[in-house]
Amino acid sequence: MSYKVTVIPGDGTGPEITDATIRVLEATGVPFEWEYREAGIDAAEKYGSVLPDEVLESIRRNKVAIKGPITTPRGSGFRSVNVALRKLLDLYSCVRPAKSYPGVRSRYSDIDLVVVRENHEDLYAGVEFERGDPAIGKISELTEAAGMGPIRPDAGLSLKIISEYGSKRIAHFAFRYARHYNRKKVTAVAKDNIIKFTDGLFFQAAREVAKEYPDIEFEERLVDNMCMQLVQKPELYDVLLFPNLYGDILSDLCAGLVGGLGVAPGANFGDEIALFEPVHGSAPKYTGMNKVNPMAMMFSGVMMLRYLNEEQAADRLEKALAAVIAEGRHVTYDMKPTPDDPTAVGTSGVADGVIQKLQTL
Numbered sequence: 001m002s003y004k005v006t007v008i009p010g011d012g013t014g015p016e017i018t019d020a021t022i023r024v025l026e027a028t029g030v031p032f033e034w035e036y037r038e039a040g041i042d043a044a045e046k047y048g049s050v051l052p053d054e055v056l057e058s059i060r061r062n063k064v065a066i067k068g069p070i071t072t073p074r075g076s077g078f079r080s081v082n083v084a085l086r087k088l089l090d091l092y093s094c095v096r097p098a099k100s101y102p103g104v105r106s107r108y109s110d111i112d113l114v115v116v117r118e119n120h121e122d123l124y125a126g127v128e129f130e131r132g133d134p135a136i137g138k139i140s141e142l143t144e145a146a147g148m149g150p151i152r153p154d155a156g157l158s159l160k161i162i163s164e165y166g167s168k169r170i171a172h173f174a175f176r177y178a179r180h181y182n183r184k185k186v187t188a189v190a191k192d193n194i195i196k197f198t199d200g201l202f203f204q205a206a207r208e209v210a211k212e213y214p215d216i217e218f219e220e221r222l223v224d225n226m227c228m229q230l231v232q233k234p235e236l237y238d239v240l241l242f243p244n245l246y247g248d249i250l251s252d253l254c255a256g257l258v259g260g261l262g263v264a265p266g267a268n269f270g271d272e273i274a275l276f277e278p279v280h281g282s283a284p285k286y287t288g289m290n291k292v293n294p295m296a297m298m299f300s301g302v303m304m305l306r307y308l309n310e311e312q313a314a315d316r317l318e319k320a321l322a323a324v325i326a327e328g329r330h331v332t333y334d335m336k337p338t339p340d341d342p343t344a345v346g347t348s349g350v351a352d353g354v355i356q357k358l359q360t361l
């Protein structure tokens with residue numbers, strides 16, 4: 001039996017790192033049937049949409065997908081395809097492990113954290129009003145009536161929405177994940193001393209859910225304090241549970257602890273569908289240069305193999321990646337002592353190195 005998996009190469013450097021990742025996944029010997037689908041800027045030119053229906057249909061059918069990054073214009077322009085995919089497929093949890101591998105250039109050597117981030121709510125829900133929108137005036141009347149004062153007429157407004165349903169769902173996910181992967185502790189992170197009615201609700205929901213998992217330790221941290229703690233003593237933490245915005249920001253911080261975006265994998269899970277993708281974006285300035293590091297997407301592939309219960313193949317691929325990192329020969333510029341190191345290989349060179357290693361394991 002082969003696994004049918006939807007592949008979305010994405011745009012920018014996405015297609016290059018996707019090619020490299022598909023090559024190493026095939027070299028594990030696990031039988032895959034890839035269904036390629038296009039989304040992002042290039043898809044808009046060809047199909048008139050940045051997220052054609054065929055992409056969603058394919059993922060709904062196959063239930064497993066792996067994707068490269070997709071560019072989102074800043075400030076204005078179309079909304080993020082990545083956010084749309086997570087919403088339309090109800091991929092409510094985002095998981096981003098941050099693990100140290102010997103040989104990676106980092107100030108830390110023994111990190112093993114997992115960021116679990118709620119994917120739908122919070123300031124990312126897309127409930128926003130542009131400056132000048134009459135809706136802001138109406139909301140201003142409400143805030144005034146409630147004794148909170150008016151909203152300035154020159155303000156934009158983005159609403160932070162956090163529900164008990166969404167918070168409990170992600171908290172359950174974090175505890176189930178902790179159990180499944182033999183983790184000991186879940187730390188919920190938000191800022192309820194200031195943002196009482198949304199972050200407070202998030203903590204409350206996590207606290208209640210924690211009671212159903214007495215085998216897993218539970219604790220709470222304020223997000224500002226957590227930033228300092230992660231820099232000073234990351235070894236104290238295990239699974240970190242975040243609402244959407246803090247989770248997005250701190251997953252980049254955690255990626256920085258283990259050597260940067262070039263090696264930071266991720267996955268988005270719903271109840272039935274899983275989509276694997278690196279944490280990093282499309283790094284557009286390097287498009288077509290065979291330059292960027294495909295390891296973050298390859299490690300996302302390791303997560304996908306584990307999800308498919310292909311534990312042996314996952315272990316082999318993870319070992320091969322770790323060996324290539326430790327040797328430091330078939331690695332890209334970001335893993336060399338200086339970015340202009342002439343011995344750095346390109347994206348496809350990393351795949352060659354990993355495949356050679358797989359053959360010896």
Ligand code: NAD
Pocket residue numbers: 068069070071072073082261262277278279280281282283284285291292293294296332334
């Ligand atoms: P980015 O992650 O694309 O790149 C920032 C910098 O990090 C790059 O210039 C490069 O120096 C380095 N970098 C990133 N990935 C690397 C890799 N694999 N190997 C080596 N170096 C790497 O972030 P950005 O420039 O802020 O975003 C570019 C675009 O990607 C934006 O449109 C953004 O919205 C989008 N984005 C998409 C996703 C996604 O598809 N899930 C995630 C984040 C950002």
